[in-house]
Amino acid sequence: MARTKKVGAAGRYGSRYGRSIRKKVLKVEIEKNKKVACPHCLNEKLHRVASGVWLCKKCGLKVAGKAYKPK
Ligand SMILES: [Zn+2]
Structure with a gap:
């Protein structure tokens, strides 16, 4: 890149x-x-799967957030 x-x-x-x-x-x-801690397991594994949708790779929690950042 x-x-x-x-x-x-x-x-x-x-x-x-x-x-x-x-x-x-x-x-x-x-x-x-940016690495952001998951609100459930507190691991920094939150990934953006779609606009406003964030998925924790550790515990599988799906949270709604802002389009380009989790909170
Ligand atoms: Zn988690």
């Missing part, structure tokens, strides 16, 4: 979409991939 100094992992979009929107995407993606 192409990473750049300015926009990190969003560098995969190359020069497309413009710089400021790529920076916004990067912010959201960092938030999305």
Whole structure:
């Protein structure tokens, strides 16, 4: 994956979409991939399965959250 100094992992979009929107995407993606503890078993295993749906890989708990972050 192409990473750049300015926009990190969003560098995969190359020069497309413009710089400021790529920076916004990067912010959201960092938030999305952050490790968050499961409210049930407290392991940091919460993964986004769909917009607003988060699944704990440890205990299988499915929780509703925000679209790009669990809480
Ligand atoms: Zn859990």
